[in-house]
Amino acid sequence: MDQQPVIEIAEFPHDNKLWRIDRLGKIFSQLKNNNNLFIEVYLRPVNFHDNSVYNFARFDNSGREIPEYNQLKKIPVNIGLLPILRVGSLWIKGKLQNNKAVTDIVTLKNIEINANTVEIINSNYKIKYLDSSGREQECKLLLQKNFATDAKVPFSCLKIQNENYKNGIIIPVIEIIRFYYACSTRLAHLTFSNPEEITKISYAIDNETDKVVIKLPQQYTDQEAFILARILTSDIALSGFFQIKNSLIKIGFNEQPTTLLSTNFPFINSTNLVVRGIKIVDRFLVTEICSCSAPFPDISVDRNNDNRKGDKKTDIPDDEKKEYRREGRTSSLKGNSIIQNQYESDTCVSTLQFDLNINCFSDLIGKKIEKPKKPFNEYKAQKLVINEQMNVTGLGADLGTWGQTTIAPASISTFNTQSEKHNRDALAATFENSVRAIEHLNEEYSNIQAAIYMSSSPACEFVPLTDSAHKAQWSYLVSKTKTRRKVLLGKIDYKDRTFWLIEIQARKSEHFVTAIIYFETNDEMKYLGQLLYVLAKKRGIWDKIPKRTSLQITTLKHTHKDIASFARKISEKVFEFTNNLDFKK
Incomplete structure (x- = not known):
């Protein structure tokens, strides 16, 4: 496996304990910080030696509350960190670990995703069952002896009908959003803070090849173009994308933080899902989506900041080209690569990119991005004018500020970063x-x-x-x-x-x-x-x-x-x- 970057979050516990993300909580607006959105992360101390690392329950078999549950910490972080906030992920001294608490990796084959098989519920949803005496009883879909929830803070879920699980496959809506829509820091901010910006992205569909030709704004990577193209060209994906912010506005999250989000899968068809999760009697709770086989459109990416050389046969002479000068500030990290959530980052500094090569989307493995031929380049090789050097004291996954700060911007991507299976x-x-x-x-x-x-x-x-x-x-x-x-x-x-x-x-x-x-x-x-x-x-x-x-x-x-x-x-x-x-x- 490729060496993954070390990601450390300043606000997470920095003691010697092993901490696990139990669940994600309320989303709220931090108006004083450029209207940044924050999400609560519930962390519980766990151990491998007593197997508590695998136990997500609130109560033990005798009905007593598990001691570690009383030590639960609720820590708000910027929504830009959502891509790595996976339930079951483990952290030591604020650093993300490679091993996971949820060891069950299950392949859910031929899952039908459509309006008839998927419904939105919340974590307080109740089901009926027959007890040992044959009498009808009622209980919560998510049992406290399997997965701890707070009845006062219910969270939205998608419940999917499936023949292998009588009471369905349950996926928290925030996990659907994290995996399909907000799988990078930039996409998380687009999804939650500025969804209307997606309508400004120009695209066209080639009638002969069905290829999506997208004019990609310079802040997005080529890989993010796949996510954007699917949202732009699919009514169901676009609907799910806009539902996210609309559900926040409907509740009035500026005054009332919420966990009741709304969205849907960005496709309607049969798919294979590889997930981590917990079997609860006759249903299955997905804690993390690892991979999905649903298709993406083929794309051709055209962008303003295309620094490729022009075709030698049609390129203009160097002495006729313009000189491109980009002003900016350089950053000196000096080992301060900790992502913090208190201060805003400098929008004028180049973003530090953290790519976690996870290959979430099997359809993208080996899929190439086509780029239109470039007849000429009107600029000479770019020159960077450095106004000053910035001594960075930390990183931020926020929206950024134009004000004075010593925080450099960071962006995290957790989907396919390269077709390494072929290389x-x-x-x-x-x-x-x-x-x-x-x-x-x-x-x-x-x-x-x-x-x-x-x-x-x-x-x-x-x-x-x-x-x-x-x-x-x-x-x-x-x-x-x-x-x-x-x-x-x-x-x-x-x-x-x-x-x-x-x-x-x-x-x-x-x-x-x-x-x-x-x-x-x-x-x-x-x-x-x-x-x-x-x-x-x-x-x-x-x-x-x-x-x-x-x-x-x-x-x-x-x-x-x-x-x-x-x-x-x-x-x-x-x-x-x-x-x-x-x-x-």
Whole structure:
């Protein structure tokens, strides 16, 4: 996986505790600060050693309030930080960590998104059910024993009908907004503060190719053009975009902070979602959308600040070109890269960009942005006139100010920043790649059924401990923090047989192979747990697992160049297994 930038928020706790974002709260206007919008972030201290990091409940099984819940902190930050405010994300000393509290990654396939399958509700929504005596009872859709909520501060959700979950898939509206509309700092401000500005962006649709030709304002990146193009050219996306600010205005958020937002998905069609979440009886609460397969339009980007050279055949001579001089201030960070939310940033200083390469939108992987041919460039190479140097004391993800300040602007993007799956020499051995390979198998191989298997057993969710929990051991990804190694299980059904793909979480210095196994038993979960314990004893080396007639193991290295070839290698191993098993008969 690519090295991600270190993001630190000044107002988050800077003690030695591990803090988790439990949920997002009210949005309110900070009129004294250039009408900036702020959002409340609920943080709870958690631990890995007692597994509290995975517990989002307010009460324990005996009905007592969980001690950590009493230590909940409510911290307001600028709405420009929304792209990284993911429920379940972990923070130490204000810094975003790579590991997550919600370990369940679920692929929701063929989810139908339309007016008949999606309804907007709030977190106090109640459902009816039959108790053990057959009497009809009523309870909240979101139970406190699974996910803590505040009845006095309900938040909006989208409830999606789904055959696998009787009472639906529930996604907080703020997560829909974060993922689809406000996936960068610039887009967050556009969405919440200045949505009318989108109507000033010129675009046209090529009737022959259906390509969107967009005249992109200079403050937006080429990748943000995809988000803007989908909003501009889709009535349903444009409606969802404007609903966000309208729902704030309707409530009068200047005087009354709110969590009751309104929006919709920016598309109407079937989609595959990869999400993190919590199963609550017969429904599923999504805490984070990780990936979506819904399509984007093909685009051609034209922009005023296009610094490409003109065509050599048609370009004008250098002595006829204008001299371009851009005045501005340079910033000297000197290590002060902490994002703070008290002071506004300088709009005259170049923005520091934080790109988190997450590949949220599978349709954008490998998708190129076309740019029209440039016959000539009327300017010479630009010269920068530096008026003064700015000694930066911090960063801000706000709207900015023209006044005197020592805060430099920062922008965060959490969607696809490059088509790296096509550019790397080899894919990193990450869970994300295995998840996508399993999805590819299920979608492209008609004779195979494949899915990520979410085990309810901790023995299969994490590499088992082989010694006392207090002792350093291989089973810990990080022994100092007692961070357990995670296990990814892929279930592959082919010709009435079930095969298992197993991936073990690795440290940066480690490289493990992917295993494909077959058990000649019906009690697979029991033997999976035992197998993982033996594997932990052998420090993740599959070749050292003792041979058994009831267990077939094969492995493959991470030398594939794309997801399709990874999936093909997995299928070949499964076919080979099957042929050998049939031959034995």
